[in-house]
Each structure stands twice: as structure tokens, then as C-alpha cells.
Amino acid sequence: MSRQRQRRRPMSEINVVPYIDVMLVLLVIFMVTAPLLTQGVKVELPQGDAEPLPAQSDDPVVVTINQAGEFFIDIGADKGNPVDAETLVARVRAVLKYKPKTPIMVRGDAGVEYGRVVEAMVLVQAGGASSVGLITESPER
Incomplete structure (x- = not known):
């Protein structure tokens, strides 16, 4: 009986290693696909000394x-x-x-x-x- 108690894990211990593996795979997928999603038009911007705009919550x-x-x-x-x-x-x-x-x-x-x-x-x-x-x-x- 004591051997069975030693083998059991308490319910409070959760193995998080599989979750970490999944997160790392998702991170790699996002890092690879993000540059492919950006599209744009090639323009030569005029140069000028200007102060950067303050950060805003909405993307322009x-x-x-x-x-x-x-x-x-x-x-x-x-x-x-x-x-x-x-x-x-x-x-x-x-x-x-x-x-x-x-x-x-x-x-x-x-x-x-x-x-x-x-x-x-x-x-x-x-x-x-x-x-x-x-x-x-x-x-x-």
C-alpha cells in the first residue's frame, strides 16, 4: 500500500514541459511567417529632421x-x-x-x-x- 502512495503524484503537480514545447513551436512559426506577411510599396522617402510622434494605442x-x-x-x-x-x-x-x-x-x-x-x-x-x-x-x- 505504501508503494502505491509513493508512485502517485499529487493533483497539484502539473507537468508543464509539453506546454513549453508547444509555445516554442508557435514562437518559431510566428517568427518565420511575420516577415512574409508584410507588404508594401517601394518609395524613396524625403529626408528631414523631425521629431518622432508619441506612441499611440491605435496603429496609423x-x-x-x-x-x-x-x-x-x-x-x-x-x-x-x-x-x-x-x-x-x-x-x-x-x-x-x-x-x-x-x-x-x-x-x-x-x-x-x-x-x-x-x-x-x-x-x-x-x-x-x-x-x-x-x-x-x-x-x-
């Missing part, structure tokens, strides 16, 4: 203008495809309807005409944004 919506003057927005199913002005306004309006505090940022290629960047800012404001930020790249030293 980024509107990008490439060198050809095409608009891209980083929400929706076709993030890597150009969108027209009406689609841009509609998507910004939809985001701001559900999350009114979402920051809206504009990235313009250094080679794009300034008027095209202003046009993007006007479209974003037509979508309901009260303020629009510009994304720049720190100058090379």
Missing part, C-alpha cells in the same frame, strides 16, 4: 504615393495594389467611423510632385480625418 493608417503618383492604402485586401481617389476616401471614412482616433499618415516618394501629396492629404481629409501626418526618413549623417 498609411497612405502611400509612389513615384508614378499612384495611391496605396495599407488597409483592405489589396494592400499592394493602387487605389483610385474614391476608394481611398471610402476606406479612410470606414476606418474613422469605427475608430475615430486612428492617426492617418501620408508617405510620398521623394520624386513625386508635391501637388500629388497635397491631393492625397485632401482626399484623406475628405474621408473625415481632422489631421494628417507626413512620414519622412531621417537624413543620412
